[in-house]
Amino acid sequence: MKKSLIRPCVVGLGYVGLPLFLKLQNKISTVGYDISDTRVKELKFFLDVNGEFKKKDLVLKKKSLITSDKNLLKFCNFFIVAVPTPISKKNIPDLSHLKKSCEIIGKVIVKNSIVFFESTVYPGVTENFCGRLLEKKSGLKLGVDFFVGYSPERINPGDKKHSIGKVVKIVSATNNNTLKVAKKIYKKVANKILTNKNIKEAESAKVIENIQRDLNIGLMNEVYKVCVNSKINFSNVIKLASTKWNFLKFDPGLVGGHCLPVDPYYFSNFAEKKGIKTEVILSGRKINNSMYLYMYNKIIKDIKNLKLNIKKSRILVLGLTYKKNVSDIRNSFALKLYRLLKKKIKYLEACDPFLTKKNIKNIKVLHNFNIDDYELILNFVNHDLFKNKILKIKKTNKKYLNLF
Amino acid sequence: MKKSLIRPCVVGLGYVGLPLFLKLQNKISTVGYDISDTRVKELKFFLDVNGEFKKKDLVLKKKSLITSDKNLLKFCNFFIVAVPTPISKKNIPDLSHLKKSCEIIGKVIVKNSIVFFESTVYPGVTENFCGRLLEKKSGLKLGVDFFVGYSPERINPGDKKHSIGKVVKIVSATNNNTLKVAKKIYKKVANKILTNKNIKEAESAKVIENIQRDLNIGLMNEVYKVCVNSKINFSNVIKLASTKWNFLKFDPGLVGGHCLPVDPYYFSNFAEKKGIKTEVILSGRKINNSMYLYMYNKIIKDIKNLKLNIKKSRILVLGLTYKKNVSDIRNSFALKLYRLLKKKIKYLEACDPFLTKKNIKNIKVLHNFNIDDYELILNFVNHDLFKNKILKIKKTNKKYLNLF
Numbered sequence: 001m002k003k004s005l006i007r008p009c010v011v012g013l014g015y016v017g018l019p020l021f022l023k024l025q026n027k028i029s030t031v032g033y034d035i036s037d038t039r040v041k042e043l044k045f046f047l048d049v050n051g052e053f054k055k056k057d058l059v060l061k062k063k064s065l066i067t068s069d070k071n072l073l074k075f076c077n078f079f080i081v082a083v084p085t086p087i088s089k090k091n092i093p094d095l096s097h098l099k100k101s102c103e104i105i106g107k108v109i110v111k112n113s114i115v116f117f118e119s120t121v122y123p124g125v126t127e128n129f130c131g132r133l134l135e136k137k138s139g140l141k142l143g144v145d146f147f148v149g150y151s152p153e154r155i156n157p158g159d160k161k162h163s164i165g166k167v168v169k170i171v172s173a174t175n176n177n178t179l180k181v182a183k184k185i186y187k188k189v190a191n192k193i194l195t196n197k198n199i200k201e202a203e204s205a206k207v208i209e210n211i212q213r214d215l216n217i218g219l220m221n222e223v224y225k226v227c228v229n230s231k232i233n234f235s236n237v238i239k240l241a242s243t244k245w246n247f248l249k250f251d252p253g254l255v256g257g258h259c260l261p262v263d264p265y266y267f268s269n270f271a272e273k274k275g276i277k278t279e280v281i282l283s284g285r286k287i288n289n290s291m292y293l294y295m296y297n298k299i300i301k302d303i304k305n306l307k308l309n310i311k312k313s314r315i316l317v318l319g320l321t322y323k324k325n326v327s328d329i330r331n332s333f334a335l336k337l338y339r340l341l342k343k344k345i346k347y348l349e350a351c352d353p354f355l356t357k358k359n360i361k362n363i364k365v366l367h368n369f370n371i372d373d374y375e376l377i378l379n380f381v382n383h384d385l386f387k388n389k390i391l392k393i394k395k396t397n398k399k400y401l402n403l404f
Numbered sequence: 405m406k407k408s409l410i411r412p413c414v415v416g417l418g419y420v421g422l423p424l425f426l427k428l429q430n431k432i433s434t435v436g437y438d439i440s441d442t443r444v445k446e447l448k449f450f451l452d453v454n455g456e457f458k459k460k461d462l463v464l465k466k467k468s469l470i471t472s473d474k475n476l477l478k479f480c481n482f483f484i485v486a487v488p489t490p491i492s493k494k495n496i497p498d499l500s501h502l503k504k505s506c507e508i509i510g511k512v513i514v515k516n517s518i519v520f521f522e523s524t525v526y527p528g529v530t531e532n533f534c535g536r537l538l539e540k541k542s543g544l545k546l547g548v549d550f551f552v553g554y555s556p557e558r559i560n561p562g563d564k565k566h567s568i569g570k571v572v573k574i575v576s577a578t579n580n581n582t583l584k585v586a587k588k589i590y591k592k593v594a595n596k597i598l599t600n601k602n603i604k605e606a607e608s609a610k611v612i613e614n615i616q617r618d619l620n621i622g623l624m625n626e627v628y629k630v631c632v633n634s635k636i637n638f639s640n641v642i643k644l645a646s647t648k649w650n651f652l653k654f655d656p657g658l659v660g661g662h663c664l665p666v667d668p669y670y671f672s673n674f675a676e677k678k679g680i681k682t683e684v685i686l687s688g689r690k691i692n693n694s695m696y697l698y699m700y701n702k703i704i705k706d707i708k709n710l711k712l713n714i715k716k717s718r719i720l721v722l723g724l725t726y727k728k729n730v731s732d733i734r735n736s737f738a739l740k741l742y743r744l745l746k747k748k749i750k751y752l753e754a755c756d757p758f759l760t761k762k763n764i765k766n767i768k769v770l771h772n773f774n775i776d777d778y779e780l781i782l783n784f785v786n787h788d789l790f791k792n793k794i795l796k797i798k799k800t801n802k803k804y805l806n807l808f
Contacts, residue, residue: 123636201641232527232602244572245566276633279626286683
């Protein structure tokens with residue numbers, strides 16, 4: 001495949017695919033494909049409902065295009081798949097989006113095409129699941145007629161510092177030419193490329209990065225609970241521990257979203273098939289999943305200690321998204337906690353400037369608020385946008401609680 | 405208590421107490437007390453069987469003395485207790501050494517004395533366990549007639565970089581004068597002092613530092629097992645993951661010794677009394693406790709894969725101590741693993757230059773070896789002293805395996 005002939009296509013224009021597509025299409029004519037007509041229409045009208053990109057960022061260059069028309073993929077020969085890999089209700093990896101993507105691509109790929117995957121998976125998915133599906137749908141042979149590779153996304157929504165251009169991009173494929181071509185493409189979006197000839201290693205690396213973070217937060221949640229129950233000041237304990245040269249500062253939290261709450265199950269599921277029952281990995285996830293329930297009980301107790309009445313007091317919650325500075329509410333424990341409290345507290349309202357009616361149903365979400373309207377303000381998600389308001393609150397003697 | 409009148413005594417001259425005593429007695433006349441006559445005799449003859457200190461380090465100054473005679477403690481008014489806090493066979497905190505120390509000190513303390521503790525404990529031990537015992541034995545009143553404090557040891561055996569003088573020393577006590585006096589004393593051994601007015605916070609901080617490390621190694625052990633079982637190269641996975649900005653590099657290992665394998669039980673035991681069943685904390689310890697069994701099976705398999713015969717091949721193990729560059733074999737999983745393999749492998753020998761006959765019974769330990777005498781060399785504990793020999797082995801085509 002000659003350089004001039006590479007025609008890339010990004011499949012899936014969500015939190016991962018969109019930034020990748022936008023960077024790539026600045027440098028080379030690229031097709032951006034999404035299965036959702038609505039998403040495609042919005043993006044064409046320069047609207048990113050996720051709030052990550054502004055109008056000017058969404059202007060297309062180099063004759064690039066955004067489409068939901070599968071037929072246009074025929075003209076592409078380098079696919080980058082960035083679709084969600086969630087879990088089922090029973091915490092089993094749900095590869096249905098990957099499956100759908102492979103079916104779509106399989107029907108259109110031509111000989112010598114390359115298909116890269118960016119979604120977080122367990123080891124073996126790229127070659128054994130996606131590769132086989134592509135073979136089946138295309139009638140072509142993996143490793144002979146077409147090639148696959150894996151390049152784990154390291155997008156951190158809401159984090160401008162570690163954007164795709166600035167972090168190391170792992171690019172893995174088993175064959176040298178595939179690696180060479182992929183490196184050429186990825187060089188257009190990332191400054192630091194690290195190639196690797198074993199795909200399963202790259203798949204494993206990605207998933208354990210998130211597991212490590214999830215577990216460390218899980219540990220802090222557990223220590224937090226013990227401290228609260230024994231009336232020891234958790235923040236002071238951490239301040240003291242942090243003076244040790246090798247102590248790692250992690251904060252307790254309601255770890256939601258679509259990475260940390262999901263990835264441990266991908267790896268532990270895989271491990272179980274290989275005869276290892278993972279206990280460390282799942283222990284962190286278990287406590288993180290249940291933390292909102294612990295916080296629910298704590299808040300109800302705190303409200304009583306503050307001599308407020310859950311039937312009468314007006315209480316405001318700040319932030320409902322899964323983490324700060326994003327508009328994403330998927331797997332948001334702040335939202336779960338709010339819904340739970342709402343059943344108990346009569347006058348409970350929520351403010352989150354990141355949410356529009358579109359993101360959230362059945363909840364009236366304020367975009368702004370008047371401090372004096374509430375007797376207690378609970379900060380669930382510390383959006384930077386709240387900063388000034390919180391400073392103001394702290395200057396009054398208004399009752400105010402941070403979640404942790 | 406005027407400055408000129410402070411007469412310190414370090415109780416317990418082991419891995420923690422001895423370095424503290426040696427630094428302190430350089431600056432102020434100090435009594436070093438150990439319950440063991442043998443230990444005291446050896447130290448007086450300038451011998452530290454732990455191999456941490458040389459003859460010249462053990463020379464006493466400022467009229468300081470080392471003793472096993474309790475009567476000499478009568479002349480002291482500032483005690484620093486640094487005795488072991490192990491666990492029982494059922495993983496229950498064993499405070500017997502602390503108890504014994506408090507009984508000894510309780511019988512001799514005079515009014516206005518201060519007793520500091522350095523041993524790792526669970527929150528509340530200093531005040532509620534030690535404080536009460538001292539009251540009982542002395543007839544004096546805690547907080548009125550005498551005072552207690554906690555200053556967690558952060559000794560890392562074998563680590564010259566983070567010696568007592570260079571790391572932050574937390575000094576906690578509830579009353580200002582006690583803090584002031586303690587700071588004066590600790591200033592003589594540590595450059596950075598951090599005072600804290602809540603003892604339980606300092607007790608918690610210490611124990612969670614070690615728990616965090618234990619857990620992170622536990623995670624790597626689990627990932628290692630999954631990788632081995634699925635034929636994925638673990639080191640390559642970690643190399644890739646390490647290119648993420650926030651990945652934390654921990655190595656899998658046989659985590660033995662008297663800190664990491666013990667401290668999780670101290671905290672989880674305490675937590676349980678406070679109504680929290682700790683799952684994250686103990687999950688790490690559980691896998692770390694069992695890792696030597698996993699490695700046993702792996703080694704037996706590796707030996708077969710190398711076409712060696714466990715009934716005939718001569719195999720050498722390098723290192724038996726609980727970690728590198730120390731002579732300590734307490735809770736050494738390398739030793740446990742060796743004993744297990746010894747039952748199966750007919751010609752198995754061990755080399756550990758840190759061990760003398762005194763440290764280890766029933767095992768013939770070589771201090772040096774001839775590469776050609778063995779068909780396989782297994783490196784269990786990577787002492788720096790082995791460096792040249794291992795380089796030599798690697799230059800030959802001798803069969804050689806690192807533990808991980």
